[in-house]
Amino acid sequence: MITPFFVENFWGEKNNGFDVLYHNMKHGQISSKELTDFIRERATIEEVYARSMTKLAKSAGNFSQLGTFAPVWDVFKTSTDKLAGCHMELVRKLQELIKEVQKYVDDQAKAHKKTKEEVASTLEAVQTIQTTAVTLHKSKENYNAKTVEQERLRKEGATQRDLEKAGVKAKKATEAYKGLVEKYAAAKLEFEQKMAETAQKFQDIEESHIVHMKNIIESYTQSVDETHVQIGEVHAEFERNMENTSVESLIQKLSESKGTGRERPGKIGYFLNLCVPHAKENSFYSSSDSEDDDEPRKFRVEIKPVAPNNGTHQTRASIDQLKASIGNISLSPPTSVRQIPAASFPPKSVTPPFCSRWKRHILVHFNVPLSLSLSGTSRGPSPVTLSSQDALPIAVAFTESVNAYFKGADPTKCIVKITGDMTLSFPMGIIKVFTSNPSPAVLTFKLKNTSKLEQVLPNQTLLFSDPSQSDANSKDFWFNMQALTSYLRKASEQNPAASYYNVDILKYQVSSNGIQSTPLNLAVYWKCTPSTTDLRLDYRYNPESMLCPGPLSNVQVLVPVDGGVTNMQSLPTAVWNSELNKTLWKLSDISERSDNEGSGSLRAKFELSDGPSSPSTLAVQFVSEGSTLSGVDMDLLGTGYRLSLNKKRFATGRYMAEC
Numbered sequence: 001m002i003t004p005f006f007v008e009n010f011w012g013e014k015n016n017g018f019d020v021l022y023h024n025m026k027h028g029q030i031s032s033k034e035l036t037d038f039i040r041e042r043a044t045i046e047e048v049y050a051r052s053m054t055k056l057a058k059s060a061g062n063f064s065q066l067g068t069f070a071p072v073w074d075v076f077k078t079s080t081d082k083l084a085g086c087h088m089e090l091v092r093k094l095q096e097l098i099k100e101v102q103k104y105v106d107d108q109a110k111a112h113k114k115t116k117e118e119v120a121s122t123l124e125a126v127q128t129i130q131t132t133a134v135t136l137h138k139s140k141e142n143y144n145a146k147t148v149e150q151e152r153l154r155k156e157g158a159t160q161r162d163l164e165k166a167g168v169k170a171k172k173a174t175e176a177y178k179g180l181v182e183k184y185a186a187a188k189l190e191f192e193q194k195m196a197e198t199a200q201k202f203q204d205i206e207e208s209h210i211v212h213m214k215n216i217i218e219s220y221t222q223s224v225d226e227t228h229v230q231i232g233e234v235h236a237e238f239e240r241n242m243e244n245t246s247v248e249s250l251i252q253k254l255s256e257s258k259g260t261g262r263e264r265p266g267k268i269g270y271f272l273n274l275c276v277p278h279a280k281e282n283s284f285y286s287s288s289d290s291e292d293d294d295e296p297r298k299f300r301v302e303i304k305p306v307a308p309n310n311g312t313h314q315t316r317a318s319i320d321q322l323k324a325s326i327g328n329i330s331l332s333p334p335t336s337v338r339q340i341p342a343a344s345f346p347p348k349s350v351t352p353p354f355c356s357r358w359k360r361h362i363l364v365h366f367n368v369p370l371s372l373s374l375s376g377t378s379r380g381p382s383p384v385t386l387s388s389q390d391a392l393p394i395a396v397a398f399t400e401s402v403n404a405y406f407k408g409a410d411p412t413k414c415i416v417k418i419t420g421d422m423t424l425s426f427p428m429g430i431i432k433v434f435t436s437n438p439s440p441a442v443l444t445f446k447l448k449n450t451s452k453l454e455q456v457l458p459n460q461t462l463l464f465s466d467p468s469q470s471d472a473n474s475k476d477f478w479f480n481m482q483a484l485t486s487y488l489r490k491a492s493e494q495n496p497a498a499s500y501y502n503v504d505i506l507k508y509q510v511s512s513n514g515i516q517s518t519p520l521n522l523a524v525y526w527k528c529t530p531s532t533t534d535l536r537l538d539y540r541y542n543p544e545s546m547l548c549p550g551p552l553s554n555v556q557v558l559v560p561v562d563g564g565v566t567n568m569q570s571l572p573t574a575v576w577n578s579e580l581n582k583t584l585w586k587l588s589d590i591s592e593r594s595d596n597e598g599s600g601s602l603r604a605k606f607e608l609s610d611g612p613s614s615p616s617t618l619a620v621q622f623v624s625e626g627s628t629l630s631g632v633d634m635d636l637l638g639t640g641y642r643l644s645l646n647k648k649r650f651a652t653g654r655y656m657a658e659c
Contacts, residue, residue: 006203007196015133018119018126018195021202025115028209029108035213036101039220043094046087053084068254072245079238086230092645093223101216106593108209115205122198129184129191136180143177146170392433394443394636395425395500395645400510400628402519402650406657409523409538411515418510418517418629419653422447425502425645431492434485441640444478447506449547449631458506462487476637477506510630519545519629519650520552520590520622522657526615533561533606533613537657539620541590541598547631551591552622557602559583559618564610571603590622617658623651 010017057080063073150166158166400420407413434440450456451473458465458477462484465477484503491501515521521542527534537557543549557574560582568576574585583604590598606613628648636643 002203002207004200004203006199006206010199011195015126015130015191015195018122018198021199022116022119025112025202025205028206029105029112031213032101032105032108032209035216036098036105039094039098039101043091043098046094047091050084050087050091053080053087057081057084068250071250071253072242075238075241075245079234079241082234082237083231086227086234088644089230090223090227093226094220097216097219097223100219104212104216111205115201119198119201122194125187125191125194129187132180132184132187136177136184139173139177139180143170143173146173391642392430392640393427393642393644394430395647396634396643397423397425397502397647398628398632398649399423400630400650401653402517402629402655403653404515404518404522404655406515406518406522406524408659409525411521414515414518416512416514416517417653418512420508420510420628420630420632420650422505422508422632422634423502424505425500426488428492428499428501431485431488434481435489440481440485441638442478442481443484443641444476444637446635446637447475447477448633448635449473450475452511452630453508453632454511455509456506457508459504462503463505508630508632516542517545517629518542519624520555520620520655522620524618524657524659526613526659528563528612528615530611531608533563533565533608533611535559535561535602535604535606537602537618539590539600539602541592541594543592543598546624546627546629548627549592550624550627551589551593552624553589555587555590555620555622557585557587557618557620559604560616561606561613562616563606563608563613565606566609567607569605574602574604615659617656620655620657621652622655623649625649 006021010021057077060073060077060080064070065073146166146169150163150170153163153166398420400418403417403419405415447456456475462480463477464480465475469475487503488501492498510517519542521540523538525534525536525538537559541552560580562581565576565578565581568574568583570583570585572585572587574583576583585602588594592598594600626648627650629650633646634643
């Protein structure tokens with residue numbers, strides 16, 4: 001056990017030890033946040049470096065493939081790709097560590113809040129002894145002054161009346177001084193007892209804080225050390241490959257790949273054939289054969305245009321139709337493969353359509369799919385150069401859509417539907433590994449935390465599963481490797497420039513529990529008169545709906561208001577579009593760390609020229625990165641593959657409220 005330093009060293013004449021220790025505890029939160037910033041900055045540096053290495057590897061792959069030296073570029077490319085992979089693996093570890101530190105920061109804040117409440121009585125004792133000490137000091141000065149005055153009058157031979165007055169004052173000062181001495185003694189006793197306990201509590205908190213911080217730094221150091229070991233192994237492999245790439249082997253490779261043959265020109269004799277004019281009849285090159293071979297073959301090519309999409313968006317929907325649209329969302333089995341061109345990196349997040357396209361009707365916004373893109377940044381080995389000996393990298397993304405309809409402030413009338421998509425991303429280099437191996441390792445995975453799923457629809461073209469599985473919280477799937485290889489080969493033929501190919505693996509529907517399943521609870525109120533309309537939207541962040549609560553970003557609220565709006569006052573400030581008769585709020589991130597733990601209200605007052613307004617249905621949009629509502633996840637089973645990235649997000653589909 002550590003020596004109780006705090007108990008022994010934070011007393012002092014002015015009794016300020018409590019204040020010093022309390023603020024020292026608060027400084028622990030600052031240190032934790034600064035450590036988070038440091039690790040995040042290191043991760044950013046590593047990611048930038050890994051991207052540069054990936055770019056360098058790609059440039060090495062684009063160098064001339066002609067000449068004897070050409071195979072050496074493959075060695076450079078493979079080594080540089082693996083170095084990039086080492087640094088991206090460090091990025092992944094640091095990002096996981098950042099999550100751990102952030103969780104500690106949140107827990108630390110809660111613990112400090114609890115400690116503040118627990119030491120409130122100590123603070124009162126500190127204030128009491130400080131106040132009593134000041135009063136005692138003044139009383140002591142008054143006591144000394146009165147007794148000195150009494151003694152002076154006695155020596156100077158003052159009248160008996162003056163001596164009696166001075167005596168009364170001295171007696172009162174003595175009694176007051178004595179009473180304060182006793183009060184100070186009691187305050188001192190209580191202060192020392194509580195301060196000793198509190199000082200030890202503060203030391204325990206600091207001990208725990210420092211141990212936790214050291215553990216975080218140890219994890220950080222271990223991650224960096226492991227990366228250095230991996231980098232050393234890559235360099236050693238590069239040296240071995242260069243040693244094995246001898247001059248003779250390079251000359252031999254060129255000879256074997258570009259050689260024009262071993263047969264040298266033979267001797268040519270001169271023959272005189274007297275029957276040449278008649279040879280055509282009996283020759284192998286008869287007229288029929290020669291005519292057929294020389295005549296070019298003809299093919300009929302018919303190009304059929306793609307059938308136009310006949311689907312139309314309704315420009316207006318009744319309330320019943322809106323409720324029905326949420327209640328009747330259905331799942332269709334995934335069947336498509338999507339390609340990502342190598343030169344067209346997707347953005348890290350999809351920008352919601354409100355900002356630039358909110359001139360459309362309110363429902364159109366929610367019919368725009370918020371797709372999740374998987375390889376804007378490199379997170380593993382090169383997508384081009386993979387060998388069958390490598391653990392083949394794949395990435396997974398879970399994207400969920402929450403649809404909700406709120407009726408007034410009645411939670412029982414809330415309709416909720418949550419659906420999700422699971423997508424796997426395969427690097428382009430994996431196709432070569434699959435096609436060159438007649439029996440590639442079967443890709444098998446376990447879908448975890450499935451107890452909240454009502455329905456799971458796998459891609460039946462590519463996936464197998466055992467319907468008799470008894471575990472309600474997980475499902476095992478494995479790929480039809482022949483179908484997957486064929487699928488990816490066709491995708492690469494359609495788009496050979498792509499670096500990665502995204503394949504829709506399965507869709508699912510999440511069981512919901514009404515308003516408790518919505519990440520943002522809504523209640524809307526309208527007050528309509530012929531001259532004005534008052535609108536209020538109450539919202540509340542609901543962390544219980546999420547397995548790992550995260551902030552809701554890009555929060556936007558769109559409300560149509562009719563009745564000829566001539567002026568609008570709003571809090572917070574909204575934007576009014578007079579052309580479309582709609583108002584738009586854009587809010588900052590909403591989370592437990594927001595004001596009022598994520599609860600608030602939007603208010604607006606509209607002045608009308610042709611009222612009253614008719615209460616309309618408002619729409620809300622937001623997105624959350626890093627987590628899902630279902631908590632569903634996956635693990636790879638078996639060998640031969642590794643998960644290079646696991647990305648999760650959810651966003652609004654149709655998210656509406658009316659009074």
